[in-house]
Amino acid sequence: MSTPNSPTLDKHSSALDAAEASASHLITVTLRIRRFNPEVSDHAEWVDYQLPIDPKERVLDALHKIKWEIDGTLTFRRSCAHGVCGSDAVRINGRNRLACKTLIKDINPEKPITVEPIKGLTVLKDLVVDMDPFFQAYRDVMPFLITKGNEPTRERLQSAEDRERFDDTTKCILCAACTSSCPVFWNDGQYFGPAAIVNAHRFIFDSRDEGGEQRLEILNDKDGVWRCRTTFNCTDACPRGIEVTKAIQEVKRALITRRF
Template sequence: MSTPTIDDTATPHSAALDAAESGEVELITITLRIRRFNPEEHPDAVWVDYQLTVDPKERVLDAINRVKWEQDGTLTYRRSCAHGVCGSDAMRINGKNRLACKTLIKDVTALDKNGVAKPITIEAIKGMTVLKDLVVDMDPFFQAYRDVMPFLITTGNAPTRERIQSEEDVQRFEDTTKCILCAACTSSCPVFWNDGQYFGPAAIVNAHRFIFDSRDEGAEQRLEILNDREGVWRCRTTFNCTDACPRGIEVTKAIQEVKRALITRRY
């Protein structure tokens, strides 16, 4: 039996690929600078540094797990699936909202002029009440989500077979079905930071998912909800949400499409 082999002369080799093939792991020492807050101990949040040696190809979540398991068990954060599906470990890493489980350490590590890795800062997502360390109160976020009625609204009897939809009709809202409700977009929005009354990008994305679904009949109700004083018109198109989305949803575009629908469907 023959095994397929890589033609060494044809494929260019990088140092990283060499290391991966030989099984060698080049460990580096990094500092995690985590903004910690314990309401039972101190009224202020403090930055705490943790040093550890990691494989740069690991994820930030792996490093945080190692801190909790090996250095300080009181470190509190949310994570469930750890594979970018559940959306529970959104946090502010080096000042940008990302999922800790989808961010590789090598992508957030920069070297200073002495060749030493700069600290990676990790803090809770902004604009929501911090309960402890990296855990925030998500209630306002989910309240906004519920307010846009993120479920299928139809009239008449349900069909006995599935509701058929053309490929073209699916593509109309396909992008916004990818949302995992991690709150990375909403908590990166400066308008939401102000007073938290704005619906926020995530709620609008999930409204978009049904407004542009040909099987749904509740579009007019949802548009009316988002026509609110705190609805889509507060969007300033700063694109923070689009930059923050770990699923690559074109969030700002979705918000603009809802705005356009509000105008064109009525006049």
């Protein structure tokens, strides 16, 4: 005698099949994270965490699994998780990347994946660094539109060609990946750094702005644009694909020619 199928049993069986299919895609990876807690020790140490994960997931997902399921003391920054806020810039396998844009499958998961804080800024705890010097350099270049005279009664119009002139440098998300990849910045934290220069570029070459000369004089300082050694580290590190080195060279040229 046959037994009629139960809708509840069918749903349960389908859920189990889905779970098994999902589990079959998982691999075991090792995340080797540089941990530092100033309340415990003056020295950082590498700690290994093994976890199952879908190779199509991101390093940020792996950090979440560790934080939520293995070790709640792990500390890192993240916000939007979609490559826009720039909060989760870290060094992954020795390269500056956004954890939310780096897929496990793309970084050789058969070997331990190293994750450490970006360089050149003081580490506060684990993967969190002190961003104050970075943002101070950003503020120092006056990253806002400067105009003279009375407020206009209509929108400040701009041609497509004029807008295109600085389009690339509008993409910056202030993640500090470029600045913290710069050897000059590592050795001298007084250097403005690539990100500050990129954001100065964005306004220096804006046809509506009238503060270009002021910004150029700021960047003409001994800690300004001339410290760049054109190593292209910053361009390679930028998760937004900005031609950072090119922007820096254009600012140098503007300082010499005073044409912008």
